[in-house]
Amino acid sequence: CISDLNLKAFKSMLVCLDKFGKDLFLEANNRELTLRTLNTAQSAFVVFSLQSSFFYEYLVESGSTASVKIHLKNLVSIFRSITGVDRVWLQLACSDPDAQAYMRIQLQSQSGVKKKYDLALKEVTPMNAVYSRSGCPHRIVTDPQVMIGCLGNFPHNLPELTLVATTDHLHLKNDSDNLQTEQKEQAGMRTEMTLPVQDLHSCELHHAALRGGELPVTFSLREFKAIIFLLREIDHRMVLHIEGTGKPVIFTSETRSDMPAHFAVE
Missing domain, CATH: 3.70.10.10 (Proliferating Cell Nuclear Antigen)
Structure with a gap:
């Protein structure tokens, strides 16, 4: 769950990633959430590492991890207008091999209005660039x-x-x-x-x-x-x-x- 204190920063990160690549490579473990993308020419690689303390609530099942790919444009469009939104919940459903994997995003406004979106995703091998x-x-x-x-x-x-x-x-x-x-x-x-x-x-x-x-x-x-x-x-x-x-x-x-x-x- 992301509170209004960090929601603007999270949106800015997504917009920045969208300037580089088409896909978001998202990895989650019990310590942090990592956002990555790679440009089409494979000449630029961007990484945002969000510690669990960045979130209002952060819960990953003990010992479990997730590595998925999501189309960035779809995600950015949801966060394009966050005026009046004070809570956003992100939920990954990708542990059941017999069910369709998706990310559920719920936005709650100060007036109590809630919006829900389900985005298709694909489980992938973790991606990283070699540099030091x-x-x-x-x-x-x-x-x-x-x-x-x-x-x-x-x-x-x-x-x-x-x-x-x-x-x-x-x-x-x-x-x-x-x-x-x-x-x-x-x-x-x-x-x-x-x-x-x-x-x-x-x-x-x-x-x-x-x-x-x-x-x-x-x-x-x-x-x-x-x-x-x-x-x-x-x-x-x-x-x-x-x-x-x-x-x-x-x-x-x-x-x-x-x-x-x-x-x-x-």
Whole structure:
């Protein structure tokens, strides 16, 4: 059961996942609920780990686990309008091999009105990506609003964004020299924004691993926006873990206080 205190954050996570993939891979055990998705190109993988304390009530039968796949669009449409909703119950029915598996979602409004939805699901093998933050020598922490302010200067349909980190500055640019002809038309004019490291929360670069004093990485702008807008919504800082040029970039989050979060973003 999700109370109104965390309902908005849960909705924002689903919307973010929907920006990446078509299917939600949901796993539940007695400690946490994990939400995952993978984009069509299999180049981006998103994970939200919700501890049992995130929920108003959380019950999984002792020793049991669940791993299912649900169509994201159907789930997001249910949470599209949650104004006035103060409780949401999620129930998985997938333990009976002779019965159809489904997820039941019940919304209860402050006025007492209840809505019930049953979504078809499929039991699947747990999915995970192989990556490790421990292998990333570079770590940058920033307020998502700082990034959002910079991105307002770039074309909204820009396919990719290049980030170049140095010891003194963080550069954001649309590197049109490395784009295909049709992508150059979308990129428009060449744009570059420069942030001094003083505007970041922290910037830890392993100097010996820099190439020519710079650390350039390129990623999808659409998916980057989905992450930073979510982090602004839940009031977390954005953390970039970078292994090196040409390697995957790992985005995580951290709270603004010493209080532990009841969920994790990767």
